[in-house]
Amino acid sequence: MRDAASWAGRLGGDTFLARTYHRSYAHIPGAADTAGLFSWDDLNRIIATQRLEPPRLRLSVDGEMIPTHRYAIPTTNRRAVTWSRILPADFHTQLKDGASLVVDAVEKIHPAVGVAAEELERFLGTSVQANVYASWTEREGFGLHWDDHDVVVVQLHGSKRWRLYGATREAPTFQDVESPEKPEGDPVADIVLAPGDVLYLPRGWWHAVTADQGTESLHLTFGMVPHTGADLLLWLVDQLRTSLALRKDIPRFGSPAEHSDFIDALRREVVGELADPRLVDRWAESIDTTDLGHAIPSLPYVDGLPARKEITVKLTAPRSRLTPNPAQGTVTFSAVGTAWDFAESAASALGALLTNRPTTLGALADSAGLEVGDVAALVSTLIEGHAVAVVRAAW
16 A cells, blocks of 8 residues: 555556445455455554543444443553543443444554555545544444445454445435434445455445454544535635625615625626636645645754755645646645745655655655755745655765
């Protein structure tokens, strides 16, 4: 799981985007190389060293969350900070009796999962959260349910059975006007995931999941934030705040004719924008280049980077964009709400950053035929703008 192109390869590339994404499920056996991604040892270490309070760490069985006091005790240090300390024996008992374990947002605390989540974010153009799930028995942790976001599942260890029932309400949302009805009849697909298998499931698809194959199961679920027509309209309203028609006061106490004129003016502005064939592209570019990314401090370099070729840096805004400006002899690098103009000679170095892989200042300088000091200054600018960070300092 090394880059966005590999996600495209394992999911099906342009064919997946055109025919499957948001439309139907996809089961891709053996698509993921899970070596080094996430293990039982990683899970044990995280539980032992992180103070993960419910619901970030939770146990669930038959669709109900198990009270924390059944497997943990409150612990308070001398500074009056309290957290739940796991009692391993009680914890094991709950899991042996059928509970499923969930740890949310693992990408924030496990580097390899973080890289995979960023790569998927770059491929699909939306924020991604990765949760880890572990189960030991045929009891269902969450019952028959649906999610309000698309998911990509990667089976890591053991086997997990997924019964898929399709959607009973098209494109349901988190805050919807009505709830989807439970499905009736047999599932449309009954799939057992083995290690390395990948499953894509659109939001709204009902599913029931159980470890009923005689082995413990460990898998990652990457959840993607949905973008709906409502989101597009909210974005469009922000773009139209430059228009006088949208800044004017609503003539609440005006005459019917004034009401009509006011609405007509709004309609002309909105319809004019909706008629733009590039509207979706404009929206996508805007949300990509204003997304805050995954900011990381660059200690010890609080006052810019020294010209040290071994310093390793990485993009922290996976959806950044690079735009050439041939007439001006410049390139524009856009990320986290800022656009920087650099000389064309910096294009290769900036392009290397956009691969989203860690790279040294020396490698960036070599790729662009620049001095390390010039690259250090360029990267320092992007660090100040929260778009790049040092991931390995020079010692």
